[in-house]
Amino acid sequence: MTAAVSPDVDRLQDRLLQAALARLADTPAEQLSLRQIAQELGVSHQAPYVHFGSRKRFLAAVAGAGMAQATRQARAAISAAADDPAARLHALADAYLAFIREHPHVHDLANGPTVAKADHPLLQQAAIEYWNLLHDTIADCQPSRTTEGETLRRAAVTWSTVYGISRLSAFGQLPASIPATADQLVHDAIDQLLAGWHHRKQEPSHGT
Amino acid sequence: MTAAVSPDVDRLQDRLLQAALARLADTPAEQLSLRQIAQELGVSHQAPYVHFGSRKRFLAAVAGAGMAQATRQARAAISAAADDPAARLHALADAYLAFIREHPHVHDLANGPTVAKADHPLLQQAAIEYWNLLHDTIADCQPSRTTEGETLRRAAVTWSTVYGISRLSAFGQLPASIPATADQLVHDAIDQLLAGWHHRKQEPSHGT
DNA sequence: ACGCTATGTTGACGCTGTCAAGAGAAAGGC
DNA sequence: GCCTTTCTCTTGACAGCGTCAACATAGCGT
Numbered sequence: 001m002t003a004a005v006s007p008d009v010d011r012l013q014d015r016l017l018q019a020a021l022a023r024l025a026d027t028p029a030e031q032l033s034l035r036q037i038a039q040e041l042g043v044s045h046q047a048p049y050v051h052f053g054s055r056k057r058f059l060a061a062v063a064g065a066g067m068a069q070a071t072r073q074a075r076a077a078i079s080a081a082a083d084d085p086a087a088r089l090h091a092l093a094d095a096y097l098a099f100i101r102e103h104p105h106v107h108d109l110a111n112g113p114t115v116a117k118a119d120h121p122l123l124q125q126a127a128i129e130y131w132n133l134l135h136d137t138i139a140d141c142q143p144s145r146t147t148e149g150e151t152l153r154r155a156a157v158t159w160s161t162v163y164g165i166s167r168l169s170a171f172g173q174l175p176a177s178i179p180a181t182a183d184q185l186v187h188d189a190i191d192q193l194l195a196g197w198h199h200r201k202q203e204p205s206h207g208t
Numbered sequence: 209m210t211a212a213v214s215p216d217v218d219r220l221q222d223r224l225l226q227a228a229l230a231r232l233a234d235t236p237a238e239q240l241s242l243r244q245i246a247q248e249l250g251v252s253h254q255a256p257y258v259h260f261g262s263r264k265r266f267l268a269a270v271a272g273a274g275m276a277q278a279t280r281q282a283r284a285a286i287s288a289a290a291d292d293p294a295a296r297l298h299a300l301a302d303a304y305l306a307f308i309r310e311h312p313h314v315h316d317l318a319n320g321p322t323v324a325k326a327d328h329p330l331l332q333q334a335a336i337e338y339w340n341l342l343h344d345t346i347a348d349c350q351p352s353r354t355t356e357g358e359t360l361r362r363a364a365v366t367w368s369t370v371y372g373i374s375r376l377s378a379f380g381q382l383p384a385s386i387p388a389t390a391d392q393l394v395h396d397a398i399d400q401l402l403a404g405w406h407h408r409k410q411e412p413s414h415g416t
Numbered sequence: 417a418c419g420c421t422a423t424g425t426t427g428a429c430g431c432t433g434t435c436a437a438g439a440g441a442a443a444g445g446c
Numbered sequence: 447g448c449c450t451t452t453c454t455c456t457t458g459a460c461a462g463c464g465t466c467a468a469c470a471t472a473g474c475g476t
Contacts, residue, residue: 028321030238044425055464108321111381113236131383149387156386157397164372173319175339178364179357189365192404252456263433
């Protein structure tokens with residue numbers, strides 16, 4: 001039972017994760033080489049293995065670190081938004097879009113079949129925290145009588161929609177003929193969902 | 209220049225693709241080995257390379273073959289559905305769900321960063337055909353006065369929603385606490401979208 | 417002082433994708 | 447006829463990869 005005794009004791013672990021995240025900026029996770037990362041940091045090819053045990057667990061930790069960073073950015077974006085629940089939801093969607101655009105391979109790694117949440121506690125924890133953030137932000141947009149089950153379903157659908165548009169857009173899978181940006185599609189879809197929840201028609205207004 | 213002179217001349221190419229698809233049933237694309245596939249078919253380790261040039265192009269062809277098969281199944285499902293446009297859209301969503309559940313790794317390969325549509329004509333063609341099927345099925349659900357641009361946007365959002373729910377569900381990313389199956393979420397979301405399309409419209413959206 | 421645990425190193429193994437060169441058959445012009 | 451080209455496929459080699467095993471070195475509690 002020991003935590004970090006001093007801030008720079010186990011820096012290698014963090015440096016490995018940071019180096020991997022840096023490479024993921026322009027390289028898919030599957031062609032990421034542990035040996036190259038180790039060499040880049042000037043350590044032996046076994047150093048990553050010492051700390052993480054296997055490539056899979058290392059990648060899971062990388063994904064966890066990336067997701068944790070995304071969670072922090074999303075929280076900051078929500079805090080900076082207006083006090084309106086709907087505005088905060090839009091801000092969260094913007095943060096999601098920004099994250100997947102800046103780090104598509106981190107997102108792909110965290111949500112793909114390569115690693116499982118059980119592969120590293122960092123990833124498991126990060127996934128829970130991100131989901132809680134999504135859930136709470138969406139729950140704040142619900143009318144007062146909404147049941148928790150209904151809120152969960154709406155959160156799942158909302159997240160899936162933002163996720164789908166963002167991911168298809170990030171990997172260029174949406175046809176170029178569509179006369180809208182991914183941002184427009186996402187915000188329109190959210191407005192539509194919000195309107196459906198409150199079930200009386202009005203013109204949704206949100207800033208940006 | 210010749211095409212298939214006889215039905216069993218270039219069978220190796222197809223057999224390679226089929227063997228790869230079979231392995232993708234329970235193995236992620238990234239840990240698929242061309243050498244193993246070749247050995248399984250009793251040919252040399254260079255045989256796949258002869259036909260496809262590189263691992264990337266081979267995987268693109270595999271993804272294309274898988275997508276083409278998915279397109280056929282989706283078409284069949286639509287044909288078997290009732291004559292109602294909404295029923296056909298639901299049937300298409302069911303086919304999509306079934307495909308991603310049966311072949312999650314094929315779907316992941318075709319929509320991920322590993323291969324690009326330009327890597328093999330088969331994939332490019334299959335992507336176009338699937339999109340056309342989606343677009344046409346969704347277009348049939350639009351009120352008569354809908355513009356083509358609006359239809360395109362709605363098709364993109366609808367597809368993204370189905371895609372998001374299906375993919376998150378297929379890879380176990382949706383929390384277990386949600387009191388609904390992926391099928392229920394998908395069909396509820398589609399019903400909501402359909403209702404939104406036919407209901408009195410809110411503000412006309414932005415232009416191009 | 418001693419051993420334990422954490423942290424890193426070196427060396428080897430089998431597997432992978434890819435390159436290079438060649439074998440054998442079919443196709444087609446002379 | 448034959449000769450050349452093309453297509454299909456094989457064999458052999460190479461560097462890079464993840465991983466296993468064994469060893470080195472420090473810090474620390476007892």
